[in-house]
Amino acid sequence: MIHTGEKKDKIDAIIRACGVMLRMNKVRPDARESENIYYQMLSNYFTRLQDAKDEGRFVAAHTVFFPTEILYAMDIVPMHTETTTWMISLFTGECADLLSAGTDLGLASEICTPHRGLAGAFASGALPRPNVMLWSNLICDNTAKSGELLMEINRCPGFFIDHPFQHSEDEMKYLVGELNSMIGFLEEQSGHKMNWDRLAEIVARMDRQIELFREICELRKAVPSPFHTQGFLELLTIDYLFPGQPEATDYLETLRQELADMVKNGEGAVSDERFRLMSFFIPPMHLIGFLERISQEYGAVSVTEPFFTYWGEGRLDPNRPLESVAEKSYMIPETRMYGPLDDRALKSIVDCAEQYRVDGAIYYADVGCRHTCATIKLFKDILNEIDVPVLTLDCDVVDPTITSEEEVREKLERFFELLEDR
Amino acid sequence: MFDRFIEVNSTFPKTAHVLEHKRQGGLVFGWLCTYVPEEIMHAAGALPVRITGHNQETELEDGSAYLYVNNCSFSRSCLQMGLRGGYDFLDGVVGSSTCDGARRLFDLWRNYIETPFHHVLTIPRKSTPEAHALYYQQVVQFKERLEEFLGIQITDEKLHQSIDVYNESRTLLKNLYELRKLDNPPISGAETMEVLNASFRMPKELFNEYLKDLLRDLPSSGHTHNGLARLMVTGSVLTNPEFIKSIENQGALVVADDLCTSTRYWSDPVELNEDTTPLQAISRRYLDNFPCARMFPSDKRFNRILSLVQDFKVDGVISQIIRYCVAYAHDLPLLTERLRANGIPMLALDVEYGTSGSGQIQTRVQAFLEMLGARKR
Structure with missing residues (x-):
């Protein structure tokens, strides 16, 4: 009852959309070079995935926050399941079909849409069938299960991969053991041997990329802030799909230079910066364009996203590549939400608010995301202590039927009025 | 026969036993999940009590305001009880990384409720040798933190004593469940739940005495139950006996379960041998115990469910999953398939924690029982 049929997948929809973006950028005077690199990278990623079967390449489907560095080092084609599914949904408009296919499998409506739709995407054949399925418990029960x-x-x-909850020496040892076991599994399944030299090179590049992420964040502290409101989604995707890849370094270096030039020239992402915002979690995908427009309209720009762009401390060591891959999983901004929300984790939010001089925060409360929404009050309370108001926007990251543009506009306008009054 | 257990539950959370223990200067520690080893707290001289929520459907204004409505109603109910002072007698709270609901409940408890001691354990999701080594370290750290907090030594001798007490409890509960295998058991599912609930809320030594009395009296009591169908209840945490009673009132008999408040709580003993320290034995037991849906691979749990189905001669399974209890919700299609392959029908119910099983649930259970009846004919 739960097997997929052999149907043509819908990867092509993403490749075509990237092609359209690249063509449009050619005639857009304000198009960033980094944007062109980004869309070309996406196009290449999905073209490789689309061609993998015909070329007899080994494909590993994996969930979010997965150590893809290992797959690249083993010459295995990665398929980031959440990103691939929801790009397909976005570009085909078939969100309802994917969710319905997930429900048909017997998955309850309380299972978040990204994961319900992901199962539906495999069952309906929208995603290509992989050779192996890889997943971990980063970052919630939905990924784990x-x-x-x-x-x-x-x-x-x-x-x-059983990712430990806390960050002790014992837990690091356990995680490294898990990664080693997975490598053994992949070697057996794919016939590819782990190339440790290549992994070391990837780790070295990843270390450089983390530095670039941090430098980009530093530039966003400028007033006015140079990076556009939804730009952080690009940064997320870069690490989701291309960790340690040369093209990711190229993208990040180009972006950093663009932002540095803007800061030098006193240019901001919005023409008249009035409100500096902190964003929590992912806005609804179908409203990205609208959120950019309203950002321009009101001079409101997201300058920091503590759980998406604020990397943890530490460096990676190419001489200890597997340990570094394990260590990186604790440095990823989002994974700070996985361990205990202790004083240190909460302090990072306050630090972000102060360092980036935010006027207010927007909490995208995904109705299906339990582990994030459980922090709404906690985050609100600690930000209110330093006089930062928080707007909670109920939404669903992929399902457009949960929140309308009008509703979000009304709430945002009221919030901006409140900020103005202060 | 069940009055003593019912009395304990009727005064929960501030049971007479808890209050008496406090009056005598004793410490009470609350634990949030069955992966937290109770023996350690017991060996430290504390009274371990299980933190649960309201035993009936309740408005969860505070719970929802703090944890948001998309967290399971069990977590919200527990937090609400804590926020409103229901657990103000606790000297410590011990949580674990079991599931999103449990870890966030712990996070908010630590931030908003003034319990003096907090500790959270990493619980691996596998039971490989490496996972056991990690969990053992977690148990050691927990013991050390307790020792530091209380300024005491938790000796091996104390741990041995605690293991004996808890193992005795497990054996007695196993004996109680053996009675449920009978064609006409002397105890119903709802009555069993009253007994189990009391076990979380009073000193184990006393509970064992109560249970021994019950086991002595039950067989000769003339008390028997039978039903149109023998059912098993599976799924999320459940503490309301009214829910089971509502099923049994329709003519069924609940004879088995796969719940963390029942079989998964008591099923496996701590096994001591010459080569293991008590701490190693405790840690092995807790990670190897009848698994929760959080554990990988799920087939380990499914196989134990299938064994119970066989041992208790189960005709059908009722899955009750609290809304937003994602671990069980993800397992549902797979478990349905495994049961179907073994010819066992399943009724899947979406519930809220504390539900008494009224209204729509009753209608669905009735239809399920009719279907099972038709199969038998």
Whole structure:
């Protein structure tokens, strides 16, 4: 009952959309060079995935916050399942179909739409069938529990990385052991040997990329802030899909230079910066364009996203590549939401608010995301202590039926009025 | 026979036993999940009590305001009870990384409720040798933190004593469940739940005495139950006996379960041998115990469910999953498939924690029982 049929997947929709963006950028005078690199990277990623079957390449489907560095080092084609599914949804408008296919599998409506739709995407054939399924418990129960059903749908073997909750020496050792076991599994399944030299090179580049992420964040502290409101989604995607890849360094260096030039020239992402915002979590995908427009209209720009762009401390060591991959999983901004929300984790929010001089914060409360929404009051309370008001926007990251543009506009306008009055 | 257990539950959370323990200067520690080893707290001289929420459907204004409505109603109910002072007698709260609901409940408890001691354990999702090594370290750290907080030594001797007490409890509960295998068991599912609830809310030594009395009296009591169908209840945390009673009032008999408040709580003993320290034995037991849906691979849990189905001669399974209890919700399609392959029908219910099983649930259970009846004919 839960096996997918052999249908043509819908990867092509993403490739075509990237092509359109690249063509449009050619005639847009304000198009960033980094944007062109970004869309070309996406196009290449999905073209490689689309061609993988015909070329007889080994494809590993994996969930979010996965150590893709290992797959690149083993010459395995990665498929980031959440990103791929929701780009397909965005560009085909088939969100309802994917969610409905997930529900048909018996998945309850309380299972978040990204994961319900992801299962639906495999079951309906919108995603290509992988050779193996890989997943971990980063960052929630949905990721932890999604893999076994996906293995059954795809009739493929799989490996689950058990990521420890806290960050002690014992836990690091356990995680490195998990990664080693997964490498053994992948070697057996794919016939590809781990190339440790290549992994070391990837780790070295990743270390450089983390530095670039940090430098980009530093530039965003400028008044006016140079990076556009939804720009952080690009940064997220870069690390999701291309960790340690040369083209990611190229993208980040180009972006950093662009932002540095803007800061030098006193240019901001919005023409008249009035409100500096902190953003929590992912806005609804179908409203990205609208959010950019309203950002310009009101001079409101997201300058920091503590759980998306504020990387943890530390460096990666190419001489200890696997340990570095494990260590990186604790440095990723989002994974700060995974461990205990202790004083240190909460302090980073206050630090962000102060360092970036934010006027207010927007909390995108995804109705299906339990572990984030459980922090709304906590974050609100600590930000209110330093006089930063927080707007909570109920939404769903992928399902457009939950929140309308009008509703969001009304709430944002009221929030901007409040900020103005202060 | 069940009055003593019912009395404990009727005064929960501030049971007479808890209050008496406090009056005598004893410490009470609350634990949030069955992956927290109770024996450690017991060996430290504290009374471990399980933190649960309201036993009935309740408006969860505070719980929802702090944890948001998309967290499971169990977490919200527990937090609300804590926020409103229901657990103000606690000297410590011990949580674990079991699931999103549990970890966020712990986070908010630590931030908003003034319990003097907080500790959270990393619980691996696998039970490989490496996972056991990690969990053992977690148990050691927990013991050390408790020792530091209380200024005491938790000796091996104390741990042995605690293991004996808890193992005795597990054996007695196993004996109670053996009675449920009978064609006409002397105890209903709802009554069993009253017994189990009391076990979380009073000193284990006393509970064991109560249970021994019950086991002595039950067989000769003339008390018997039978039903149109023998059912098993599976899924999320459940503490309201009214829910089970509502199923049994329709003519069924609940004879088995896969719940963290029942079989998964008591099923496996701590096994001591010459080569293991008590701490190693405790840690092995807790990670290897009848698994929660959080554990990988899920088939380990499914296989134990299938064994219970066979041992307790179960005709059908009722899955009750609290809304937003994602671990069980993800397992549902797979478990349905495994049960179907073994010819066991399942009724899947979406519930809220504390539900008494009225209204629509009753209608669905009735239809399920009719279907099971038709199969038997």
